[in-house]
Amino acid sequence: MRILGVDYGETRTGVAVSDELNITAQGVTTVFGRNPEKVAEKVSEIAKQYNAEFIVVGLPKNMDNSIGFRGEATLEFAEILKQFTDCPIEFWDERLSTVSAVRVLNETNTRGNKRKNVVDTVAACIILQNYIDFKGGK
Numbered sequence: 001m002r003i004l005g006v007d008y009g010e011t012r013t014g015v016a017v018s019d020e021l022n023i024t025a026q027g028v029t030t031v032f033g034r035n036p037e038k039v040a041e042k043v044s045e046i047a048k049q050y051n052a053e054f055i056v057v058g059l060p061k062n063m064d065n066s067i068g069f070r071g072e073a074t075l076e077f078a079e080i081l082k083q084f085t086d087c088p089i090e091f092w093d094e095r096l097s098t099v100s101a102v103r104v105l106n107e108t109n110t111r112g113n114k115r116k117n118v119v120d121t122v123a124a125c126i127i128l129q130n131y132i133d134f135k136g137g138k
Helices: 036-049 069-082 097-107 112-136
Strands: 002-007 012-018 025-032 052-059 089-093
Touching: 002 036, 002 112, 012 036, 012 112, 025 036, 025 112, 036 052, 036 069, 052 069, 052 112, 069 089, 089 112
Parallel strands: 002 052, 052 089
Antiparallel strands: 002 012, 012 025
């Protein structure tokens, strides 16, 4: 059973997948686009390609645990994604995942356009790895 991790964004959406034993998360790609339907369709195609059994979508929350504009957009995206896939969708609190992704890219000295193109995929890996680690500990 594989899990797909998604970091939905306004223009870029990072996608990661677990290994078959659900121990590690690996980056797959960044989907570029502003149209949520087209992004959802592409994410569902990736889920099929990797035989994902379910999808974890990072839910951006404010530091006070409330859901703001980005969180609402993510919830709407997940509703659209449900139209393209039979995979169950779970949400994972993604607060500070992009900050962590930037830190990783700083440590690997990834700069410029390359950084911009991979930061969302790295964030998806972090979201999925945190989910895997949490569930594995239960």
